[in-house]
Structure formats: structure tokens, C-alpha cells
Amino acid sequence: MSDQPRRPAKPYRRPKKDPVRILAFEALRAVDERDAYANLVLPPLLRKAREGGDFDARDAALATELVYGTLRRQGTYDAVVAACVDRPLREVDPPVLDVLNLGAHQLLGTRIPTHAAVSATVELARVVLGDGRAKFVNAVLRKIAQDDLDGWLERVAPPYDEDPEDHLAVVHSHPRWVVSALWDSLGGGRAGIEELLRADNERPEVTLVARPGRATTTELLDEEAAVTGRWSPYAVRLAEGGEPGAITAVAQGRAGVQDEGSQLVALALAAAPVEGPDRMWLDGCAGPGGKAALLGALAAERGAVLLASEKQPHRAGLVAKALAGNPGPYQVVTADGTRPPWRPGSFDRVLVDVPCTGLGALRRRPEARWRRRPEDLDGFAPLQRGLLRTALESVRVGGVVGYATCSPHLAETRAVVSDLLKQFPDTDLIDARPLLPGVPDLGEGPDVQLWPHLHGTDAMYLALIRRTG
Secondary structure, three states: OOOOOOEEEEEEEEOOEEEEEEHHHHHHHHHHHOOOOOHHHHHHHHHHHHHHOOOHHHHHHHHHHHHHHHHHHHHHHHHHHHOOOOOEEEEEEEEHHHOOOOOOHHHHHHOOOOOHHHHHHHHHHHOOOOOHHHHHHHHHHHHHOOHHHHHHHHHHOOOOOOHHHHHHHHOOOHHHHHHHHHHHHOOOHHHHHHHHHHHHOOOOOEEEOOOOOOOOHHHHHHHOOOOOOOOOOOOEOOOOOOOOOOOOHHHHOEEOOOOOOHHHHHHHHHHHOOOOOOOOEEEOOOOOOOHHHHHHHHHHHHEEEEEEEEEEEHHHHHHHHHHHHOOOOOEEOOOOOOOOOOOOEEEEEEEEOOOOOHHOOOOOOHHHHHOOOOOHHHHHHHHHOOOOHHHHHHEEEEEEEEEEOOOOOOOOHHHHHHHHHHHHOOOOEEOOHHHHOOOOOOOOOEEEEHHHHHOOOOOOOEEEEEOOO
């Protein structure tokens, strides 16, 4: 037996708690476990952290980048992690995979130094996963750190010439079926679809709307880093982000946060020529109220009345809040748009911005790309057709219906419109392009598809239909 003295055991070191990365991990877990949306989960977490004194503006910016960056590039990071583990990815516990993807984003998608990204993520793993699984995280991250993003993409993405859609899916972090659907709708070659997929992975600017008769763009342009909108006369962009709720006009409801594509849809419907009176307007799917508030203000300028209908009571409440203080008469009702309480032919203008897969807003809700499935299209199809059918029944002869979706998928756009026009032969499509003055690249018409990479908006679709008999 050796008489050498035993080396004393290394004292246990408690893991360092990093509030920024812990918050980012909590947000990712909420998205995964509860099917929550990051844009709804993150703000209250950040507010609570700021109130607790743990966070400053830089911390909040880093936490936001970690959450959204990880979600946007999740598909790419999954492929990289899969190449660095000795088991199928489905056998890696979801919380462990969230930590690994957070680390991968810091290593491959930010300027955080390699040693800092690895050590901070391992410390996070010790706090939220335990020391045992933290060793696994450490080993995987050290493998990831051996190459940069371009190097990893060469290794994990199939060559474009062999499988274009799968190549784009891995490189630009979209499910293959979404790549295929977007490409079908966009048309063209490789350059256009790559520009679109890249735009989906960029952080969108915050866009405000100055509601006519209640606020002006001049007032909003007084805000720091505010610049004019690209296309809508009521739009102002916050080029450096910021907190819209801190702006007086937004807090008072005289202005709101509204993507410029959404504004253009409402403006085009309001500008479409109608034959005869122009007194009654309907927003048949009004929640959460952005388009209704803009339509209500435009209607008020012409002495028209807006009826805003929303099936879900809590969303109807949001519509009522958005319309509060509208300068003209309006009414908000909680009603099923496929079984309306109003009489046929009651309205001069009708807008239905129908529920859809949301593939046009992947910049704002990046997790939706992983949550949606092709079979979701079948679930939305009857509702979309039912709402457009009711809209066409609700408008009088000579009036106009606007059918809108925040999805460019052909099954949710032209297929729906084409089917309903066959059922309503006494209708004509109006060329919507002249009603979006100054907006380029609107295609062959008569309907309009907006694109993030071409217009800087969500991928909103609009068809304008007139009842002729």
C-alpha cells in the first residue's frame, strides 16, 4: 500500500448564473413546450428582468438576438449538432438540444469569441441541466467550434446540383416543404428564392402606422431613428428597433404597430372604385385590429361606418381597443364570419384577412416554420373558402371585396380565389396593382403578392373582387 499522501479533492465550484442566457433558454423552452410564440413570450420575460434590476438595454438586446437567432437558424444548427453527436437527434432531450442550439448560434451566428461562447453555454448547461449533461454539451460545442458556418454548411448541406430544395432548406434553415411552396409561388430561378429565404432570416424593422385623423407621420418622425415608410403614406419605420409602447401616440392608440404590407392591403381596398354609395364597410376577420383601425379611420374621413367582426371574444376585445377613439362611427361584434348576423348585400366594401399558415410572416414568427405542417393547409382550406363566400354574399352589387392572407402559398391564395369565382360568376377581379401606387415588382396581376426581399414587407397577398350582378 502506497504511503503517498492523497491529493485533496478539488472543491466543487458552483455554476455561474448568467441572467441573459437563462432567460433565452426559458423563452426557447416555452416555445417548444407550450407552442408559444417568441414575440409573445419574450417581452414579459424581459420586462420582469428589467424590473428586477438584472438587465440593462444591452442585456435585453443580447437575449433577444439569442432567442430569435436560434429560432431562425434552428434547422441549420440541428444539422450541425446532428453531425457532432453519436445518436439520432430525436434521442437528444429537447432541453439539451435547446442549449446546444443556443451555443451553436453564439459560435456560428454571432461575434461572441469562441472561448466565451463555449464557457458561457457550458455554465448555462450546469445551471439548467446539471453537471453530467453539461459535460456532453461541452464536448459537442468543442466539435462545433472547430469550423465556421460556411465550413459546416459545406459538410452538412447536400450539393445544390443534387438536391436544390434540400440544399436551400439546410443552408437557409427552412423546412423543405416550405422552400418548395415559396419557390412555386415566387417562380423564377435560384437567385430569387435565395434572396427570399435570406430575407426571412433577417430581423424585420418595427413599422408604425399613423392612423388618419388621429396622428401624423410628422409626429412619429420626431422619434429617434424614425424614417418614413417605403410605400404607405401613413407608415414610419423605427430603423434601430426601439420600444413602440414608449411612444406617446402608440400608447394613446392614435398610432399603432403595423407592417407596411398590412397597411397596403387596407389602403388598396379603401381606394378600389365602387359603383354607387360608399357608406358601409365591413372587416370580416378583424382581430387583432390593426387593419380595422386603419379602415375605421379612412371610413371616418368619408363619412362611412365600419363594422368590425371577430369570432374570438378576446380578439374582439383587442379590436375594440384598437378602434377606441376612432373619429367616426363604428361597431365591433363578436360573430362567426361564416355564419354572419348581418343580411346579404349589406356592405359597399368588405375585407377578409383570413386565418392561414402565416408563411408570409416568418421574419416575425420564425418558430412558425417548424410548427407548421403541409397538412395544415387542408385544415385552413374550408375556413378560407367559407369566409370568402360570406364576404361575396355580404357585399352589394357594385361593391368590392378584398381577400387577403399573410401567406404566399398558392393553396391559400390563388386557389381559393379561383374556386370562389367559379361559384360566383357575377364577379370580376379588379387589377389591384394601380391601387398600390409606387410599389414595384407586383407581377402580372390582377392580384398582388408582396415579398420581404422585394418590398420589405410581410408576404401579404391581396385579390380585389367586384360583385357585378
